Amino acid sequence: MTGQRPTLILVHEPERACRDRLLADGFSQKAATEISSYLAQSTDLAPEFGALADACARRGLDFRAVELDDAAVAMAACDRKTTLVWTLTDGIAYFRGGAAPALARLNGLATIGADDSLFALCQDKFRAGAVLAALGLPVPxxxxxxxxxxxxxxxxxxxxxxxxxxxxxxxxxxxxxxxxxxxxxxxxxxxxxxxxxxxxxxxxxYVAGRNVRASFLAVDIDAGPQALGIVFVDSGGDFQTMADSMALYGETGSAARAEGRYAEPELVAVGSLQPRAAEKIRQIAARLTTGLGLRDVFSLDFRVEADDTVYLIEFEVCPGLPCFDFRDYCRTEWRLGLADAMAETAARRLLR
Known part of the structure; x- marks a missing residue:
């Protein structure tokens, strides 16, 4: 793909491709279905690819959704000056999306999000925790x-x-x-x-407190920690389980909707109840952008106690964009639907 028209490439690994590979590797049907559900955002965003293409077109961009298995060939044909690669799904072990930003770098293409080294780090919680502790962050x-x-x-x-x-x-x-x-x-x-x-x-x-999600998308290129969306995520239990998650997203989430089992957790702005805790989270995010290299799009998970004690649990370089909490963030912070928020983010970089 060559030419001068700016193009956004969205690389994603589908649930079915991952599940088929796991089954071929000897995993049970149950385990393969559970593991591949991590890639639910590919399933959930696919019906909106048309809306994404329209939102990009309104801003002078072409849009192309590329499955991971086709990414190497697609990127090799891209124009370095006019292409931006956005990796939707990450992974290094059971999932392979972490290869996408590395392929982009190999082909000299600009990317949305952190560099490829962080795609590997965030997928290994033990190693990531060691790095976060070395940065002086409050990790268990x-x-x-x-x-x-x-x-x-x-x-x-x-x-x-x-x-x-x-x-x-x-x-x-x-x-x-x-x-x-x-x-x-x-x-x-x-x-x-x-x-x-x-x-x-x-x-x-075990860390007591409430679950908090901090979401970030730099629709404005110069956006900083003040653009974080920081919310309590209350699912009715002390912590969210695999069953809770699978009833919300992807192929299993679609089945839950059909069966009337779909129920989104309640979102409450942390700043409205515990402003000191919200400010601590913004400071942690600032440290992660300067000390770790997070940028453009990410999410952070915390536990927050009633006395404003904050624990950083983990970070994600590929947050679940079509998930209810990230959609809420785009509406609340940027006054945009998801497709327009993604297209605007890409356009401001490609057309700057």
Missing amino acids: LAGLARGGRWLVEPPASSSGYFVKPNRLGAKIGIWKDSRCSVANEALVLGRRVFDAYRDDVIVQP
């Missing part, structure tokens, strides 16, 4: 277990532990009993995760 200490043995023992904890897969997102492998009392119980949970998903588990001291 962690142990790491593989099957039924410790690779790194967790710190002592009077509040118990929280156990989750190290390289799986979208709450995959998080069950109602993922909070446990003692380290030995964490090893049992680790064995269950390993048997189902072949993944290590990260084991952290």
Whole structure:
């Protein structure tokens, strides 16, 4: 693809492609369906590709949605001066989207989002936590277990532990009993995760408080932490489980809608209830942009206690753009629907 007309390339890995690959690798149908649901935003955004193309056209851009398996050929044919690559779905282990920003760099193409090194880092919670701690950020200490043995023992904890897969997102492998009392119980949970998903588990001291999501999209190129959308995400429980997540997004979310099981968590602006906590989160985001290199589009997950104590749990370089919380952020912060917010973000970079 050559020529002078500016073009936005949106690279995504579909659920079905991931599921077929996992099945071929010997995963059970159940595990493959659960794991591939991480890529639900490809499923959920696909019906809006036409709206994205229209929104881009109104701003003088062409739009092209490219499946990951076709990305290498597509990018090799792109005009370096007029192409912008936006990676919709990331991944380094069970998912492969982290290859897209690396391919863009290989072909000398401009990108939306962080550089490819962060696409790898954010997918490994244990390594990411070590880097975040080195930056002086408030992350819980962690142990790491593989099957039924410790690779790194967790710190002592009077509040118990929280156990989750190290390289799986979208709450995959998080069950109602993922909070446990003692380290030995964490090893049992680790064995269950390993048997189902072949993944290590990260084991952290349980952190009290409410779940908070901070979303960011630099529709304005110069936007900073003040453009963050910071909300409590209340799903009715202490933490969101795999079942909760799968009932909201992708192919399984569509089925939940059809069966009347779809219910979005409540979103409440943190600043309206705990402004000091919201300001701490903005300061953390500023540190992540300067010290880690987050930019353009990302999300951050926190636990916030009633006394404004803030814990950074993890960061995402490919937030779920079609998810209810990110759509709400685009409407609230930028007064735009998702397609227009994405098109405007791309246009301001390509046409600057």
